[in-house]
Amino acid sequence: MTITMAMLDAYPADSVFEKQLLTRSIQTCVECAQACTACADADIREEMISDLVKCATLNLDCADMCEATGRVLTRQTGFDADMVRAVVQACVQACRVCGDECDRHAQMHEHCRVCAEACRRCQHTCEDLIAALT
Amino acid sequence: MTITMAMLDAYPADSVFEKQLLTRSIQTCVECAQACTACADADIREEMISDLVKCATLNLDCADMCEATGRVLTRQTGFDADMVRAVVQACVQACRVCGDECDRHAQMHEHCRVCAEACRRCQHTCEDLIAALT
Amino acid sequence: MTITMAMLDAYPADSVFEKQLLTRSIQTCVECAQACTACADADIREEMISDLVKCATLNLDCADMCEATGRVLTRQTGFDADMVRAVVQACVQACRVCGDECDRHAQMHEHCRVCAEACRRCQHTCEDLIAALT
Amino acid sequence: MTITMAMLDAYPADSVFEKQLLTRSIQTCVECAQACTACADADIREEMISDLVKCATLNLDCADMCEATGRVLTRQTGFDADMVRAVVQACVQACRVCGDECDRHAQMHEHCRVCAEACRRCQHTCEDLIAALT
Numbered sequence: 001m002t003i004t005m006a007m008l009d010a011y012p013a014d015s016v017f018e019k020q021l022l023t024r025s026i027q028t029c030v031e032c033a034q035a036c037t038a039c040a041d042a043d044i045r046e047e048m049i050s051d052l053v054k055c056a057t058l059n060l061d062c063a064d065m066c067e068a069t070g071r072v073l074t075r076q077t078g079f080d081a082d083m084v085r086a087v088v089q090a091c092v093q094a095c096r097v098c099g100d101e102c103d104r105h106a107q108m109h110e111h112c113r114v115c116a117e118a119c120r121r122c123q124h125t126c127e128d129l130i131a132a133l134t
Numbered sequence: 135m136t137i138t139m140a141m142l143d144a145y146p147a148d149s150v151f152e153k154q155l156l157t158r159s160i161q162t163c164v165e166c167a168q169a170c171t172a173c174a175d176a177d178i179r180e181e182m183i184s185d186l187v188k189c190a191t192l193n194l195d196c197a198d199m200c201e202a203t204g205r206v207l208t209r210q211t212g213f214d215a216d217m218v219r220a221v222v223q224a225c226v227q228a229c230r231v232c233g234d235e236c237d238r239h240a241q242m243h244e245h246c247r248v249c250a251e252a253c254r255r256c257q258h259t260c261e262d263l264i265a266a267l268t
Numbered sequence: 269m270t271i272t273m274a275m276l277d278a279y280p281a282d283s284v285f286e287k288q289l290l291t292r293s294i295q296t297c298v299e300c301a302q303a304c305t306a307c308a309d310a311d312i313r314e315e316m317i318s319d320l321v322k323c324a325t326l327n328l329d330c331a332d333m334c335e336a337t338g339r340v341l342t343r344q345t346g347f348d349a350d351m352v353r354a355v356v357q358a359c360v361q362a363c364r365v366c367g368d369e370c371d372r373h374a375q376m377h378e379h380c381r382v383c384a385e386a387c388r389r390c391q392h393t394c395e396d397l398i399a400a401l402t
Numbered sequence: 403m404t405i406t407m408a409m410l411d412a413y414p415a416d417s418v419f420e421k422q423l424l425t426r427s428i429q430t431c432v433e434c435a436q437a438c439t440a441c442a443d444a445d446i447r448e449e450m451i452s453d454l455v456k457c458a459t460l461n462l463d464c465a466d467m468c469e470a471t472g473r474v475l476t477r478q479t480g481f482d483a484d485m486v487r488a489v490v491q492a493c494v495q496a497c498r499v500c501g502d503e504c505d506r507h508a509q510m511h512e513h514c515r516v517c518a519e520a521c522r523r524c525q526h527t528c529e530d531l532i533a534a535l536t
Binding site: 003006008010011012013030031035038039041042045046047067074075076109110111113115118 | 271272274275276277278279280281294298299302303305306307309310312313314315331335338339342343344345377378379381382383386
C-alpha cells in the first residue's frame with residue numbers, strides 16, 4: 001500500500017471520493033508535476049532549445065498546476081465541490097496543452113515522450129475525478 | 135514602479151494582456167496567497183480553532199491556487215489562452231469560497247477580515263482578467 | 269522503472285549525483301511533501317486538534333520545504349553545489365523536527381505514525397545526498 | 403500598512419521576530435520569488451537563450467526556495483528556531499548564487515538587472531533575520 005493510500009485510510013472522517021480513485025489522482029498529479037519540472041530542465045539543456053521554448057514554459061505551468069491540484073485533492077477537510085471541480089478542470093487543461101506540446105517532440109526527445117505520457121495519465125485521472133463529482 | 139511591472143516591461147516580447155491589469159492580477163494573487171497562509175496559521179492558533187477548521191483548510195487551498203495562478207500569469211512565453219482561462223477561473227472559485235468563509239469570522243477575527251478582503255480583491259482582478267481574455 | 273528515473277536517464281547531459289541515489293532522494297521528498305500535507309489536514313480534523321497545533325504547522329513547513337527540495341534536485345542544469353547543499357540541509361532539519369513531533373503522536377494517530385516514517389526516510393536520504401556531495 | 407503587516411498584527415500570540423523585520427523578510431521573499439519566475443521566463447524567450455541557460459535554471463531554483471521561505475516565515479505557530487535558520491540560510495544561498503548569475507547579464511538584459519537587485523535585497527534581509535535569531 002502506498003503512503004498516499006495509508007494517509008487517506010488514517011484520515012479521521014469519510015472522504016468525498018472513492019479512495020482508489022482519489023489515491024490514483026493525487027499520485028498522478030504529483031508524478032506529473034515532477035516529470036514536467038524535469039522536462040522543462042531537460043528542454044533548457046538541449047542544444048535545440050529554440051525549438052523547445054514553448055514546451056519548457058508549458059511544462060513549468062503544468063508542474064505548478066499539478067502540484068496545487070495534488071495538494072487540494074490531498075485535503076479532505078473543508079471540501080468544496082465547486083472549487084475542487086474548477087481546480088481539477090484547470091489541471092486537465094494544463095495537462096492537455098502540455099501533453100500535446102510534449103507529443104510534438106516525443107520522437108526527437110525521450111524526456112518529452114515520457115512527460116507526454118505522464119500528462120495524459122494525469123489528464124485522464126482528473127477527468128475521471130470530475131465525472132465522479134457530478 | 136513595482137518589480138512586477140519592471141519585469142513585465144523588460145520582457146523581450148509583447149504580452150497578451152494589458153500591462154496594468156496583468157501587474158495588478160499577479161500582485162493580488164501573490165498578496166492573497168500570503169494572506170491565506172497567514173490566516174490558516176492564525177486560525178490554527180486560535181483557542182476556538184474548532185470553529186475555524188473549515189476556514190483554515192480553505193485558506194490552504196486558496197494559498198496554493200493563488201500561488202500557482204501568480205506563477206502562470208507571470209509567464210508570458212508559451213501562452214495558452216484556454217489553459218490560462220481555466221487556471222484563473224479556478225483561482226476565482228478558490229478566492230470566492232475562501233473569502234465567503236473568512237467573511238463569516240470577520241467580526242470575531244481581524245485576520246479573517248483582512249484575508250477576506252484580500253480574497254475579494256484577488257477574485258475581482260481575476261474576473262477582470264477573464265473578461266479581458268474573451 | 270519509475271518516471272523519475274526515466275526522466276533522469278533522458279536528461280541530455282551527465283548528472284552530478286549517482287542516479288539511483290538522486291532518484292530515491294527526489295521520490296522521498298515528493299512522497300514526504302504529500303504525506304505532510306495529508307497529516308496537517310488530518311490533524312486539523314481531529315477532535316483533539318488542540319494537542320496537534322504544533323504538529324499541523326510543522327507539517328505545513330515540512331511539506332513546503334520537501335516540495336522545494338524535490339524541485340531543486342530535479343533540476344540538473346545550472347547545478348550549484350553550495351546552494352543544493354544548503355537546500356538539502358534545510359530539508360533535513362524540516363524532516364527531523366516534523367518527524368520528531370509526529371512521533372509524539374504516533375501511538376494515538378495512525379496518520380502521524382505513517383507521516384513520521386515518511387519524514388525519517390526523507391531525512392536519511394537527504395543526509396546520504398549531502399554525504400555524496402562532499 | 404501592508405497586508406503582511408496587518409496579518410502579523412492580527413496573529414493571536416506574540417511573534418518570535420520583531421514585526422518590521424519579519425514583514426520586510428516575508429515581502430522580499432515573495433517579491434524575489436515573483437521576479438525570479440519572471441526572469442526565467444524572459445531568459446527562455448531571449449534569442450541568446452544559450453547564454454542564459456544557467457541563469458534560467460538558477461532563477462527557477464531561487465523562486466522555489468524564496469516561496470518556501472516566505473511561507474515558513476509567515477507561520478508563527480509551531481516555530482522551530484533551528485529549522486527556520488536552516489531554511490533562511492538556504493534562501494540566502496539561493497539568492498546569492500542567482501543574484502551573482504543575474505548580475506553577469508545585467509548590462510545586457512534589464513530583467514536580469516532588476517532580478518539581481520531583488521535577489522540582493524532578499525539575501526540581505528534574510529541575513530538580518532538570521533542575525534536576529536542568534
